[in-house]
Amino acid sequence: MIANSTYVTFVFCAIGLTLLLSFVVIFPWLRRPKVRLDLLHLNVSVFRERLAELEIDYQKNRIDQDDYLGQKIDLERQLLAAHDIDDSPIKKNTVKRVPRIVIGLVFLWIPILAVSGYFYLAGQKNAQHHALLDFWSSQEQYAGIADDLMTGKVKQPPIDIANHGFELLQAMQVNAHKHPFDAQRWLNLSKFYVVTNDSESALACLAHAYRLAPEDNSLAMMYAQMRFLSEQGKMSALTQNIVSRILMQNPHHEGALLLMSMAAYRNQQYDDAIDWLKRLKQVHLALAIPSQTVEPKIITQIDQMIVDAERARDKLHTNSLLKNHT
Numbered sequence: 001m002i003a004n005s006t007y008v009t010f011v012f013c014a015i016g017l018t019l020l021l022s023f024v025v026i027f028p029w030l031r032r033p034k035v036r037l038d039l040l041h042l043n044v045s046v047f048r049e050r051l052a053e054l055e056i057d058y059q060k061n062r063i064d065q066d067d068y069l070g071q072k073i074d075l076e077r078q079l080l081a082a083h084d085i086d087d088s089p090i091k092k093n094t095v096k097r098v099p100r101i102v103i104g105l106v107f108l109w110i111p112i113l114a115v116s117g118y119f120y121l122a123g124q125k126n127a128q129h130h131a132l133l134d135f136w137s138s139q140e141q142y143a144g145i146a147d148d149l150m151t152g153k154v155k156q157p158p159i160d161i162a163n164h165g166f167e168l169l170q171a172m173q174v175n176a177h178k179h180p181f182d183a184q185r186w187l188n189l190s191k192f193y194v195v196t197n198d199s200e201s202a203l204a205c206l207a208h209a210y211r212l213a214p215e216d217n218s219l220a221m222m223y224a225q226m227r228f229l230s231e232q233g234k235m236s237a238l239t240q241n242i243v244s245r246i247l248m249q250n251p252h253h254e255g256a257l258l259l260m261s262m263a264a265y266r267n268q269q270y271d272d273a274i275d276w277l278k279r280l281k282q283v284h285l286a287l288a289i290p291s292q293t294v295e296p297k298i299i300t301q302i303d304q305m306i307v308d309a310e311r312a313r314d315k316l317h318t319n320s321l322l323k324n325h326t
Contacts (some may be wrong), residue, residue, distance in 0.1 A: 014118070015111075022110040026103050049073055075215045092121035138167035139174060149192070150185040165196065176205070183212035187219055203230055211244075217246050221255045228259060235263035252283045261305070270313035 071292035106192035186209035
């Protein structure tokens with residue numbers, strides 16, 4: 001009911017403004033020309049002023065009666081001559097009124113063009129209007145759960161909105177931009193992007209979170225790992241600086257040691273990769289306590305990685321010798 005009344009009000013206002021615009025445009029054409037009357041009044045006014053001055057001069061004996069009568073006759077002749085010029089056919093034809101049919105057509109076409117322009121623009125913007133309405137609807141519906149996800153109050157969205165991931169993502173994006181200096185929100189937003197397989201957006205959110213909290217080693221490690229994966233297994237200077245700083249603060253950081261070994265292996269620096277892997281193995285063994293031993297599977301995997309690195313090193317050395325011999 002409210003929507004209908006708003007629509008009716010809008011239509012009436014639009015019609016009223018269009019008719020007002022039409023009237024404003026054609027109003028000058030409806031006015032009668034007053035050029036001739038204005039000129040005639042001006043001539044009469046000048047004649048009266050000069051005649052009054054002449055009478056004052058005559059009463060004060062500045063001029064005699066003959067001069068007075070002669071100048072008065074000249075003024076009357078000038079007034080008659082100006083009136084004859086104003087009534088001449090050439091003068092009358094200089095001012096023409098716009099035909100009524102032209103005025104009617106203009107008054108009719110202004111509303112038609114206004115309505116046509118409105119519907120044309122409405123058709124062009126219809127998709128954007130629907131998108132904007134959908135956006136605000138999703139904000140109203142999912143803003144609460146988005147804030148809970150961004151602050152870590154809940155880890156997973158409710159099952160009933162699992163099929164509305166796009167709307168939930170929009171709400172999370174707005175939530176992050178409302179709190180641009182909260183690193184935790186940007187970190188959680190990056191995790192959501194990872195779930196949706198949007199690695200580029202996830203990396204951008206992680207980069208922003210890292211700039212806000214570079215002292216958070218857990219966040220820094222996640223950022224370094226994602227950069228390493230996005231760089232096709234190559235470690236850039238920035239990634240290496242992040243990992244090196246983490247190792248300086250914590251030489252036994254398992255994730256940093258593993259990432260350094262993988263980068264060295266990809267760069268065919270097998271000796272360095274073996275050293276990093278051995279350090280990683282020692283860290284795991286040092287964590288073993290009588291009540292909780294290290295899982296043999298982890299040690300086996302590290303040993304296998306060391307063996308693979310040694311084989312790759314030996315193969316590279318052999319190929320180099322054959323190449324030099326050839």
